[in-house]
Amino acid sequence: MKKNIVKNKSFEFSLKIIELYKILQSQKEYVISKQLxxxxxxxxxxxxxxxxxxxxxxxxxxxxxxxxxARETIYWLQLLEQSNLVTLETDLSDYIKDCNELIRLLTAIVKTINSESN
Known part of the structure; x- marks a missing residue:
């Protein structure tokens, strides 16, 4: 069975986002955390x-x-990072980096599909 890299990476990213959401909720940040x-x-x-x-x-x-x-997620992460709404021990740039990697993978897949269709 073939490994689905983008599916696995997105699942792992979702787990990280859930953990970040819990941290944000514990700091009483409810609006952006839910969007994220x-x-x-x-x-x-x-x-x-x-x-x-x-x-x-x-x-x-x-x-x-x-x-x-993924692009929307980066927006919320950058907003959290620059607004100083909460104090995080976690570096959000790692989340942004992971999300950008997902965007690159998804873009490559879509471009490949589109080029095969033409």
Missing amino acids: LRSGTSIGANIAESEAGISRADFTYKLTISSKE
């Missing part, structure tokens, strides 16, 4: 959903949505 939880876990959910795509276009669409969710 939704977008950060949605990346992997859309990748998982893409596997059941009814067509190549549906598959590509779900991966594109995952990429958009």
